[in-house]
Amino acid sequence: MSYRRGALIVLEGVDKAGKTTQCKQLVHALQQSGRPAEMMRFPDRTTQIGQLISSYLEKKNNLEDHTVHLLFSANRWEMVPLIKKKLDQGITLVVDRYAFSGVAFTSAKPGFTLEWCKQPDVGLPKPDLVMFLQLNPNVAAERGEFGTERYETSVFQRTVQQRFEQLMKDTSVNWKVIDAARSIEAVHNDIKVLCENSINESENLPLGELWK
Ligand code: ADP
Numbered sequence: 395m396s397y398r399r400g401a402l403i404v405l406e407g408v409d410k411a412g413k414t415t416q417c418k419q420l421v422h423a424l425q426q427s428g429r430p431a432e433m434m435r436f437p438d439r440t441t442q443i444g445q446l447i448s449s450y451l452e453k454k455n456n457l458e459d460h461t462v463h464l465l466f467s468a469n470r471w472e473m474v475p476l477i478k479k480k481l482d483q484g485i486t487l488v489v490d491r492y493a494f495s496g497v498a499f500t501s502a503k504p505g506f507t508l509e510w511c512k513q514p515d516v517g518l519p520k521p522d523l524v525m526f527l528q529l530n531p532n533v534a535a536e537r538g539e540f541g542t543e544r545y546e547t548s549v550f551q552r553t554v555q556q557r558f559e560q561l562m563k564d565t566s567v568n569w570k571v572i573d574a575a576r577s578i579e580a581v582h583n584d585i586k587v588l589c590e591n592s593i594n595e596s597e598n599l600p601l602g603e604l605w606k
Pocket residue numbers: 407408409410411412413414415416537538574575576577578579581
């Protein structure tokens with residue numbers, strides 16, 4: 395029998411673009427059609443590193459900017475053995491944020507270059523597909539008030555959006571831009587087709603290494 399791994403699928407986008415909603419619907423739809431699929435999210439707040447990150451985001455502790463960047467990256471690296479195991483078992487992973495959020499958010503802070511921010515994540519499992527949910531900040535604002543966590547301001551989110559745009563110029567990553575201003579169902583249908591194609595294309599290919 396030929397080797398068939400699951401696909402590593404990432405959803406990215408600014409706050410309220412619909413990432414979590416779409417990840418859940420996608421996993422559900424894949425499972426319904428008989429394809430093994432599970433959701434993951436970053437930061438994963440359940441680990442010890444994740445708890446440090448979570449209290450930083452909740453403004454319960456302060457961490458130096460480089461330090462917290464490295465913790466976000468470490469939070470991905472600590473999940474790599476599990477990611478590889480699941481993919482090897484043929485399970486497709488649908489991931490809510492990944493290294494791209496890591497780079498976009500830290501590099502939106504003063505004094506950080508995109509290049510510096512990418513380094514700790516170089517060599518992570520490379521997503522087979524990264525779908526960027528594109529949403530105008532004014533439309534995002536209509537989806538509800540910002541919460542009280544760190545980074546949840548429209549000024550910061552605008553800079554984050556610009557950093558994502560810079561990252562999307564990198565053609566070594568399989569980016570697909572999705573118009574996220576449409577109905578949940580319309581967005582879901584597009585995402586599902588892209589994901590199914592990606593699962594079929596990746597199943598016999600080795601997993602790549604990000605930014606390497
Ligand atoms: P994110 O994970 O990107 O922050 P969420 O999936 O949590 O976004 O969605 C943010 C809010 O917007 C939720 O209240 C959700 O129900 C709503 N929402 C998600 N997708 C859409 C859509 N396509 N149209 C209108 N509202 C949406």
